[in-house]
Amino acid sequence: MKLIMAEVFNSWQGEGGSVEGSAFGRRQIFVRFAGCDLNCLWCDSREYIKASQVSRWRYEVEPFTGKFEYRPNPAELGDVVDAILRLDTGDLHSISYTGGEPTLQVEPLKALMGEMKSLGFDNFLETHGGLPELIKDVAHLTDYASVDIKDETARATEDWRALVLREVKSIRILKEAGVKVYAKLVVTSETKLENVRWYAELLKGLAPLVIQPREPIEVSQERLMELYREAALIMGRKNVGLSFQVHKYLNVL
Numbered sequence: 093m094k095l096i097m098a099e100v101f102n103s104w105q106g107e108g109g110s111v112e113g114s115a116f117g118r119r120q121i122f123v124r125f126a127g128c129d130l131n132c133l134w135c136d137s138r139e140y141i142k143a144s145q146v147s148r149w150r151y152e153v154e155p156f157t158g159k160f161e162y163r164p165n166p167a168e169l170g171d172v173v174d175a176i177l178r179l180d181t182g183d184l185h186s187i188s189y190t191g192g193e194p195t196l197q198v199e200p201l202k203a204l205m206g207e208m209k210s211l212g213f214d215n216f217l218e219t220h221g222g223l224p225e226l227i228k229d230v231a232h233l234t235d236y237a238s239v240d241i242k243d244e245t246a247r248a249t250e251d252w253r254a255l256v257l258r259e260v261k262s263i264r265i266l267k268e269a270g271v272k273v274y275a276k277l278v279v280t281s282e283t284k285l286e287n288v289r290w291y292a293e294l295l296k297g298l299a300p301l302v303i304q305p306r307e308p309i310e311v312s313q314e315r316l317m318e319l320y321r322e323a324a325l326i327m328g329r330k331n332v333g334l335s336f337q338v339h340k341y342l343n344v345l
């Protein structure tokens with residue numbers, strides 16, 4: 093089975109903060125799929141969004157060396173499994189499937205998650221959650237999930253409100269499948285309080301929320317606290333946390 097890959101590398105999960113379901117600070121191997129159907133203004137993986145332009149994929153040859161070998165796309169599923177197993181250092185919390193948008197290639201994603209599960213690994217899905225019908229296909233193979241709520245200021249797609257409602261539906265599907273799932277909201281200095289109130293009302297009683305400043309950080313501390321407080325007063329003080337992209341400060345992938 094073939095798939096359009098971006099990269100396979102080894103790191104610590106740098107996002108998610110300390111909310112229930114987060115794998116923050118845990119050792120993971122990241123499997124980054126190429127291709128995305130959204131277009132977030134601040135996407136830090138933009139070079140992988142147009143799958144047709146990702147002519148080759150790379151895999152780290154030794155953990156934490158940043159040394160990569162390259163192979164042409166489409167990748168063979170078996171080669172991706174080999175690349176993952178070569179990086180196994182025996183201390184892994186889970187395998188993170190990210191992208192681009194991993195659920196866009198749901199058949200190879202499902203095959204890969206099934207194979208890694210059968211090899212004894214837990215599966216962590218990092219998704220924009222905009223495709224609940226596809227989330228349904230992999231929920232049973234998912235142990236942990238981070239589902240983005242794309243704020244209006246992400247300008248991810250035309251009808252951003254409809255996208256948020258699909259993301260909440262994906263969270264419900266994952267939760268009902270027994271997945272440890274949390275929502276992640278990337279905020280900017282332009283994020284509106286009334287929109288945070290709306291997201292919090294949708295998520296209340298469903299899943300915890302992490303608020304993650306867009307990097308490079310431009311939202312003020314004061315504004316970040318206001319946004320956080322707005323959500324926590326609605327969702328409950330134990331159901332909201334801060335997340336920021338620690339790997340960018342650690343200078344690791």
Ligand SMILES: C[S@@+](CC[C@H](N)C(=O)[O-])C[C@H]1O[C@@H](n2cnc3c(N)ncnc32)[C@H](O)[C@@H]1O
Binds near residue numbers: 306308
């Ligand atoms: C690159 S995306 C890939 C997975 C999926 N397409 C999604 O958007 O959730 C992985 C995570 O990085 C976050 N992210 C990407 N660029 C970012 C930035 N500039 N600042 C903060 N978070 C960012 C996204 O919000 C998402 O939670």
Ligand SMILES: Nc1nc2[nH]cc(C(=O)O)c2c(=O)[nH]1
Binds near residue numbers: 106345
């Ligand atoms: N270290 C590290 N943690 C991450 N958490 C989410 C990431 C992603 O791009 O999906 C990511 C990533 O790219 N690197």
Ligand code: SF4
Binds near residue numbers: 131137
């Ligand atoms: S959905 Fe994820 S991969 Fe796609 S543009 Fe947004 S942040 Fe980037």
Ligand SMILES: [Mg+2]
Binds near residue numbers: 136137
């Ligand atoms: Mg990343």
